[in-house]
Amino acid sequence: MRGMPLLIQRQTLWWSLCLSCAIGLTFSSHGLGAGTLRVSHALEYGGAENLNPYDPNRFTPTIYFLYSRLVRPDSNDKPSPDLALAWSSNDEADQWRFKLRPNVTFHDGSAFDASDVAYSLRFLLDPKLDSPLISTLGIVDRVEIIDPLTVDIHLKQAHADFPVLLMDYRARIIPDGVGLSIRDSGIGTGPFQLAVNDPEGISKVVANPNYFLGPPGLDAIEIIGVNDANARMQALLSGQLDYVERVSPRLAPLFGGNPKFQIQRFATGDMNLIAFRTDMAPFDDPRVRKALRIAVDREQLINTAIGKGGAEIACDAPVWPGDRYRLHATCPQDQAEAKRLLAEAGYADGLSFDLYTTALFATGIPFAEVYQRQLSEIGVDVNIIVAPADGYYGDVWLTKSACISYWGHRPADQFLNELYRSGGSWNETYWNRPDFDQLLDAARAELDFEQRRAFYWDAQRILFEEGGSFMPFHYVNYRALSRDVENFDEIMEFAVRWYKISKAVQTDT
Numbered sequence: 318m319r320g321m322p323l324l325i326q327r328q329t330l331w332w333s334l335c336l337s338c339a340i341g342l343t344f345s346s347h348g349l350g351a352g353t354l355r356v357s358h359a360l361e362y363g364g365a366e367n368l369n370p371y372d373p374n375r376f377t378p379t380i381y382f383l384y385s386r387l388v389r390p391d392s393n394d395k396p397s398p399d400l401a402l403a404w405s406s407n408d409e410a411d412q413w414r415f416k417l418r419p420n421v422t423f424h425d426g427s428a429f430d431a432s433d434v435a436y437s438l439r440f441l442l443d444p445k446l447d448s449p450l451i452s453t454l455g456i457v458d459r460v461e462i463i464d465p466l467t468v469d470i471h472l473k474q475a476h477a478d479f480p481v482l483l484m485d486y487r488a489r490i491i492p493d494g495v496g497l498s499i500r501d502s503g504i505g506t507g508p509f510q511l512a513v514n515d516p517e518g519i520s521k522v523v524a525n526p527n528y529f530l531g532p533p534g535l536d537a538i539e540i541i542g543v544n545d546a547n548a549r550m551q552a553l554l555s556g557q558l559d560y561v562e563r564v565s566p567r568l569a570p571l572f573g574g575n576p577k578f579q580i581q582r583f584a585t586g587d588m589n590l591i592a593f594r595t596d597m598a599p600f601d602d603p604r605v606r607k608a609l610r611i612a613v614d615r616e617q618l619i620n621t622a623i624g625k626g627g628a629e630i631a632c633d634a635p636v637w638p639g640d641r642y643r644l645h646a647t648c649p650q651d652q653a654e655a656k657r658l659l660a661e662a663g664y665a666d667g668l669s670f671d672l673y674t675t676a677l678f679a680t681g682i683p684f685a686e687v688y689q690r691q692l693s694e695i696g697v698d699v700n701i702i703v704a705p706a707d708g709y710y711g712d713v714w715l716t717k718s719a720c721i722s723y724w725g726h727r728p729a730d731q732f733l734n735e736l737y738r739s740g741g742s743w744n745e746t747y748w749n750r751p752d753f754d755q756l757l758d759a760a761r762a763e764l765d766f767e768q769r770r771a772f773y774w775d776a777q778r779i780l781f782e783e784g785g786s787f788m789p790f791h792y793v794n795y796r797a798l799s800r801d802v803e804n805f806d807e808i809m810e811f812a813v814r815w816y817k818i819s820k821a822v823q824t825d826t
Contacts, residue, residue: 352820353537354802355559357552358516359677360544363708366516367500370489371441371448373742376514377486379540382522382815383424384489384505385529387415387434388480390812394639394728396480400429400490400506410475410764417466421529423492424503424510431468435460436493438470452741453482453731456761475762477769481728486811508533508816517542534804534819544706546679553578553797559820560798562810563587563679566624572797581796581807584629586637586726589678591688591787592745597718599670603783604662610781612655612695613688615648615789622683628790634777635724635732637791642729642770644777652695659695667696673713673720677706681721688787715745726809729773733757736786746785753779 358378360366366376370384388404391397396404401415421429438460441448456476461469472479482488490506491499503511506529509522520540524533541558543549550568552558564572564580572578593600593609600606610633619628629638632648659668674685682703689699704713713720722745727735734757735741739749753776760772780786798805801821806813 352535353539354535354818354820355539355541355557357541357543357549357558357561360517360542360707361677361710363711364517364542365711368503368511368514369446369497369500370487370491371446371450372500373447373449375487376516376520376540378810379503379514379520379522380487380489381507381811381813382509382538383503383507383511384491385507386483386485386488387417387490388483390484390808392806392808392812394808394812396484400434401483404480406477406479410477410479410762411472413470413472413479414463415468415470417468418529419466421506422527423506424525425492427492429490429506430465431462432465432493433490434468435462436495437490440491440496441488447742448487449735449741449743450485450487452735452738452743453485454488456482474758475764476730477761477764477766478728478730482731484728485731486725509535509538512537528816530816533816538815545676546681547676553799556799559802560796560805562794562796563792564795564797565679566627566793566795569795569797577800579798579800579802581794581798581805583794583807584637584639585792585794585809586635586640586732587724587792587794587809588631588635588788588790589680589684589721589723589792590789591672592714592720592722593785593787594718594745594747595749595785596747599662599664599668600718600785602662604658605664605668606785607782608655608658608662608695609692609697610787611648611651612697613691613787613789614650618684618687618691619790622687623680623790623792626793627795628792631788631791632777632781633784633786633788634780635727635736635786635788636729636773636777637726640729642773644774646777646781648781656695659697667698669698669700670719671700671702671717673702673704673717675704675706675709675713675721677709678721678723681723685721715743725811730757730761733773733776737780737784748785750779 362374365374367374368376370380386399387401388396389399400418402418403416404413406413438457441450456472458471458473492504508525508528510525512523513521521537523537526532549561553561569580573580593606595601615630632646636643672685674681685701689701692699714722735743737748739754756772756776760769763769803819804817
């Protein structure tokens with residue numbers, strides 16, 4: 318299987334031998350001793366992944382298992398308690414008080430308290446770390462410790478939805494003073510603790526019996542490096558993985574109709590998109606960027622590249638359909654206007670450019686091919702370059718003038734600030750619009766919901782007219798799981814309650 322590490326190939330033989338020994342399945346009750354869940358990660362950073370949750374090369378999904386947040390998303394994508402039990406703001410929404418959960422310990426046995434919260438926020442905001450979180454949590458001015466279980470977070474400017482920012486999958490709490498050793502130690506308060514850290518092979522976390530919400534329903538989780546989407550599917554089918562995210566809707570019946578598997582389906586903010594660098598020709602001209610977006614029939618692109626029902630149409634703004642700040646706009650194909658814009662920009666005789674993609678994403682290559690065919694209808698020649706999955710984010714993303722990228726689910730404020738705020742470390746289109754930044758600031762500070770939503774709508778309209786992202790859809794996630802996996806929440810991975818999951822274990826009868 319191309320792109321599969323040697324260790325997972327060796328596991329194929331091990332798994333076949335184990336199957337011949339298995340006689341029966343029993344389902345364990347909630348608690349320790351419920352087997353091992355095997356998950357994958359895509360080696361997006363080519364083996365440079367580390368366990369610092371704030372690092373540009375953070376080791377996802379391992380950080381989900383090791384660390385807790387102050388605030389976590391509930392099943393409706395709204396803030397709910399994690400290490401913070403309650404929160405409130407002053408009248409101006411520029412100071413937020415958080416009451417912390419008592420009797421929580423880190424994996425090394427040390428007690429969690431307000432000093433860890435203050436340290437974590439200072440650490441992630443250190444410019445030397447270059448954390449992508451600065452784009453959103455850079456709004457934090459300082460953290461005031463009121464008592465061991467109370468902190469006041471003072472903001473540089475008002476933010477009426479500040480707890481939403483703390484739901485970020487990377488906004489985890491680490492021990493006071495741990496420093497860069499967190500890259501290897503992985504010490505958190507999460508439901509699992511580190512046993513083996515090997516991003517290019519098989520990493521392992523084991524159940525934390527002292528987890529504050531009770532002992533996990535699994536003994537362990539193995540995190541296996543598989544940098545090819547097709548290889549992940551094969552690993553699931555052969556029993557080397559217990560679930561795979563973002564299964565093509567065309568392949569969903571393969572699992573849904575098989576008694577060995579189960580399928581979950583739910584809307585998400587996940588998306589693949591084409592990022593055009595607005596600081597490089599020809600994409601430095603907003604007329605070109607808009608033409609290359611409106612020339613596409615988005616529904617046809619979804620049906621052909623992904624499969625009918627596999628995504629919902631988006632109009633080049635990242636806010637997902639379930640977000641209360643979503644601008645529910647329409648964006649029909651308009652080839653005549655696309656040709657007019659290109660001619661006005663000096664490309665009446667056509668345009669040619671390179672588009673980079675990769676097999677790292679399940680639909681990365683089909684997306685590029687459908688886009689290529691549709692753009693050829695208006696005289697645009699798209700030269701597809703398939704780059705290796707290993708190291709794609711280091712060699713292509715943020716470097717090439719046009720490439721397909723992937724973004725996981727985020728709330729509106731985080732998406733808009735992380736992708737488009739001037740100077741942001743993950744501003745992949747190099748969008749630099751101080752007036753756009755001011756609009757986002759105004760939205761954050763506005764206490765009236767209707768007016769705040771109007772600001773976010775204005776931001777999304779600007780992105781459709783002038784932005785550097787072609788965002789044609791948000792995925793509907795098809796998650797395929799082994800039949801023996803239980804209590805797996807039908808929500809995005811970063812919101813799953815991992816301690817709840819249990820799994821059938823093989824026993825002799």
